[in-house]
Amino acid sequence: MIRINKINKVQLNIDREHLRKMGYIQELDRSIGVFSNFALSFSVISILTGLITLYGYSQEGTGIYLFWIWPIVGIFQLIMAICLGEIASCYPVTGGVYKWTNILANRHVGWFNGWISFIGWLACTTGINYGLSQFVLMFLGYSSDAFYPLILTFVIIITIQTSISVIGIKLVTKINDVSVGVHIFGVIGISILIIIFAGNQINWSVISFQSFYNNLPATNYIPALLMSAWTLTAFDASANISEESLNPSRTVPYGMILSVIVSIVFGSLLLFSLGQATMLTNDLSNAHTSIVIYAIENVLGPTLSSFVTLIIIMAMFACGLASQTVTMRIIYAFSRDNGFPFSNLWKMIPNGYETPVFSALLCGILEGVLIIFLGILAIVIPSSPSIMNNGITKSLPTITSLSTVGIYLSYAIVTASSFLQRKKIKNDSGQFRTGKFGYLFNAIAFIWAMTISVVMLFYCNRTTTTFFMLYLVGITIYYFLYMKKILDYRYHELSETELIKIENMRGI
Amino acid sequence: LEQNYYDILITRKQSDDYSKRSGLKKALSGFYLWGIGVGVVIPGVFFGWNNGLEIAGPLGFLIATVLVSVYYIILVLIFSELSTRFPYAGGPYAYARKGLGPFFGYITGVLTIIEFVFAASAVTATFGNYINYLNPEIPNNLVVIFLYIGLIAIDIIGIRASGVLQLTFCIIAICALVIFMMGASGSINYDLVLLNQPFTNGFRGIILAIPFAMWFYVCIEAISLVSEETKNPEINIGLGFKTSIITVVVLSILILAFSLLTVNWVYIVRSNYPLTFILEQVQPRDKTLMLVFTSLGLCGLMAGLHGMIIGSSRQIFSLARAGYLPKFLSRIHPTTKAPYFAILIPALLGILLSNFIGAKILITITGYSALIMQALVFFSYIAIKNKESKNEKGKKLHKGALVWIAIAISLTILILFTLQQLQYIWLISLTLLIAALYYIIIGKNFIFDEAPEEIEAKLEKIYTERKWYELR
Numbered sequence: 001m002i003r004i005n006k007i008n009k010v011q012l013n014i015d016r017e018h019l020r021k022m023g024y025i026q027e028l029d030r031s032i033g034v035f036s037n038f039a040l041s042f043s044v045i046s047i048l049t050g051l052i053t054l055y056g057y058s059q060e061g062t063g064i065y066l067f068w069i070w071p072i073v074g075i076f077q078l079i080m081a082i083c084l085g086e087i088a089s090c091y092p093v094t095g096g097v098y099k100w101t102n103i104l105a106n107r108h109v110g111w112f113n114g115w116i117s118f119i120g121w122l123a124c125t126t127g128i129n130y131g132l133s134q135f136v137l138m139f140l141g142y143s144s145d146a147f148y149p150l151i152l153t154f155v156i157i158i159t160i161q162t163s164i165s166v167i168g169i170k171l172v173t174k175i176n177d178v179s180v181g182v183h184i185f186g187v188i189g190i191s192i193l194i195i196i197f198a199g200n201q202i203n204w205s206v207i208s209f210q211s212f213y214n215n216l217p218a219t220n221y222i223p224a225l226l227m228s229a230w231t232l233t234a235f236d237a238s239a240n241i242s243e244e245s246l247n248p249s250r251t252v253p254y255g256m257i258l259s260v261i262v263s264i265v266f267g268s269l270l271l272f273s274l275g276q277a278t279m280l281t282n283d284l285s286n287a288h289t290s291i292v293i294y295a296i297e298n299v300l301g302p303t304l305s306s307f308v309t310l311i312i313i314m315a316m317f318a319c320g321l322a323s324q325t326v327t328m329r330i331i332y333a334f335s336r337d338n339g340f341p342f343s344n345l346w347k348m349i350p351n352g353y354e355t356p357v358f359s360a361l362l363c364g365i366l367e368g369v370l371i372i373f374l375g376i377l378a379i380v381i382p383s384s385p386s387i388m389n390n391g392i393t394k395s396l397p398t399i400t401s402l403s404t405v406g407i408y409l410s411y412a413i414v415t416a417s418s419f420l421q422r423k424k425i426k427n428d429s430g431q432f433r434t435g436k437f438g439y440l441f442n443a444i445a446f447i448w449a450m451t452i453s454v455v456m457l458f459y460c461n462r463t464t465t466t467f468f469m470l471y472l473v474g475i476t477i478y479y480f481l482y483m484k485k486i487l488d489y490r491y492h493e494l495s496e497t498e499l500i501k502i503e504n505m506r507g508i
Numbered sequence: 509l510e511q512n513y514y515d516i517l518i519t520r521k522q523s524d525d526y527s528k529r530s531g532l533k534k535a536l537s538g539f540y541l542w543g544i545g546v547g548v549v550i551p552g553v554f555f556g557w558n559n560g561l562e563i564a565g566p567l568g569f570l571i572a573t574v575l576v577s578v579y580y581i582i583l584v585l586i587f588s589e590l591s592t593r594f595p596y597a598g599g600p601y602a603y604a605r606k607g608l609g610p611f612f613g614y615i616t617g618v619l620t621i622i623e624f625v626f627a628a629s630a631v632t633a634t635f636g637n638y639i640n641y642l643n644p645e646i647p648n649n650l651v652v653i654f655l656y657i658g659l660i661a662i663d664i665i666g667i668r669a670s671g672v673l674q675l676t677f678c679i680i681a682i683c684a685l686v687i688f689m690m691g692a693s694g695s696i697n698y699d700l701v702l703l704n705q706p707f708t709n710g711f712r713g714i715i716l717a718i719p720f721a722m723w724f725y726v727c728i729e730a731i732s733l734v735s736e737e738t739k740n741p742e743i744n745i746g747l748g749f750k751t752s753i754i755t756v757v758v759l760s761i762l763i764l765a766f767s768l769l770t771v772n773w774v775y776i777v778r779s780n781y782p783l784t785f786i787l788e789q790v791q792p793r794d795k796t797l798m799l800v801f802t803s804l805g806l807c808g809l810m811a812g813l814h815g816m817i818i819g820s821s822r823q824i825f826s827l828a829r830a831g832y833l834p835k836f837l838s839r840i841h842p843t844t845k846a847p848y849f850a851i852l853i854p855a856l857l858g859i860l861l862s863n864f865i866g867a868k869i870l871i872t873i874t875g876y877s878a879l880i881m882q883a884l885v886f887f888s889y890i891a892i893k894n895k896e897s898k899n900e901k902g903k904k905l906h907k908g909a910l911v912w913i914a915i916a917i918s919l920t921i922l923i924l925f926t927l928q929q930l931q932y933i934w935l936i937s938l939t940l941l942i943a944a945l946y947y948i949i950i951g952k953n954f955i956f957d958e959a960p961e962e963i964e965a966k967l968e969k970i971y972t973e974r975k976w977y978e979l980r
Contacts, residue, residue: 181679185679193800197796299796300796300797300800301791301794301796301797302794303687303690303691303791303794303797304687304796304797304800306690307683307686307687307690310686310690
């Protein structure tokens, strides 16, 4: 919607100098403004994706009285966004979490954190596209738990997204700008429709705190917590495109915080109205596919519910695309520091392109690999649903909880290292500062992230636990065999004058 | 002659100052133009076209629609080239002024105003019908007046606000059409088209149905009328025109196909709200769907109404700015740069006409005046092109053959149509006669040379004469 027509050259030079100070040259196309930056984070958070795909699963523990989990998670995540925003304002480089840990702690911790964040983002993208393929099948009238059609749809979706990513960041940005409209209008539309056609039967007990509070042991809240925590995360997306944003020191933190606030507001609206729809639906056990769609169909009739599905599909597609863009940037930033196997390939930006093409391809392939691997793993582990043995609709929580663990653990590590390095942050401070509350916010954010990752790792899903442990062992072995030497080696860091020379040589 | 040439140079500078003082604000990008272009024609998809079914039969009407679609695609190519070249609020008037001289420029402008105002009043009438459908107890005149007040208020706030509003309406209307297609897709039956005389009245029917097929696309010229308010006109106008026509062609053909394939066409002929009627037939039990669709459909009508008000106001504004119409009509608000009198007048006319004339006549007159206006614009294209070949400045117009095809189509339709329906012609002729008299008696004497459309036309003449002078 809002596009920058006259790119301010002075600002571009300032941004370029800032980047040079951190030891990089400007290779990517810098053209993203505040709105598009917000749009990317908002699209990745994507209330329509997270809340709707996991709504059915999240009712397993608490029933429909799960509303209050959302604002609670929202407040903590807002604090997290403020914290990360401050760091992003100091160090606006592509790579986000990984780079920050690198700067705030050391390269070794940074490297580990990069891998943790990477698996979180990869699983996030996979989860979104997995949910999307289920919805597409549902929309086309197939059963959403047939294995081969599902995999086929999944592959087609990934192919389309990868092609769009390869074409360039400008197209992705445009799609994201539209996606914001789809999300906001979609949520408002769905909610208004449900609330109007619920007639006089608006049921305020959906948000009654008592029904939420009085039941059940703590573990029953985990599914609802997973829904909220997985949905309202991944706003470090904004940070991952900081090398493509104008004046990132201001743009990125505001993009992040704004996206969280807007998501909290519209997410509450959506949850409230979904609660109304489920309340009005008597026989939820008949729902073959998604509880949400079943309930909406019950309230609004078949035609409107398939229209709503269409809107949700559009939102999910944009969300998957945004998420893939970010995952690509993480691979790119990682291999720029040679932290990835075959780094030279992934960091290459071929002539005539503006994006790291091979890392887009890698990202697409890894999504497919991850989903198959999780399926096989789940077969080995007793009593866990796998896509290979009729548990297709139930295996989404596995992927999403893996994603939640990865992303929250990486946040925890960053906040821990920033807590230990408050002085450094104060010295390098950018245009967004927390001031006096810095320590407090930082401590709360760290404790929150740590809690969520521990809960999701150990109490949610066995497949996740196993996979994540295996993954950690794998990267540790890789670290000791190969990576430690490289990270220890003090290679010559390029000075600013040398960077300017390189820039002039390559005509950037 | 040399003296004359320098005069014009001075006038050019003066005219730049003049544009700064009385030009409109540049605020629209390609996306907004798409919204205005699609929004202004989208009511055509919601109603009006079904009158043509009665005359031509389903297959005959389909043929008429395809013919009109081809015609309008050519028209959009020509218009986008012209309005990129002359991005003035005058639109058709500016082109005809340049190609055919002041009198025809003025007449083209008046025809455009007639087209937009009559279309707006047809939409207004239907808006009342929709309100009646939703709740018969609400007095629809009151609703219409409130609607007009709201739309006018937003237009006076400025073109940016109008663009946002138009875009929102337009997207909601497209959503409504998608919902319609989804609702109808369940009961498609291919035999329905062939029942009950697919070609009523044969060839004659096809010709007579053309204004109703044109109703799908009528007023898409609105984009050229807001070209003065467009940022980067070289890129955005072409983009806006082309994306809009693609969207509208796809939508109208799809809606027509879905309607004809789901319900026996005999029943939808007489309906004031055909799409709602079809949904009612297809899914009789789903009251929610009907209510939602009709409410969203209202947004489509509002988009059309709003686009038509914008269009006619710009045309009136530019004619008044150049002195053809009374000067007070070209007054613009000092900060928002909205021509408020020019916005107010067509809106009042629209409300008035909708109360006195039936929708069918309104649609016919709209189509007829659009056809004459378009033929005049095509001729002026040819004239501009011929003049241009004499001097070598700048980028030239280059669509020779296409324009002749367009002229052939529009003249054929115009002549055949005139022969078939003489009863409506007197109304247009009378209006044009009054307009012409006004020009001869008053308007001619007040033409103001500093308006951008006038200066553009004058410059051409001077270039030619200067060349002749140098040759001597």
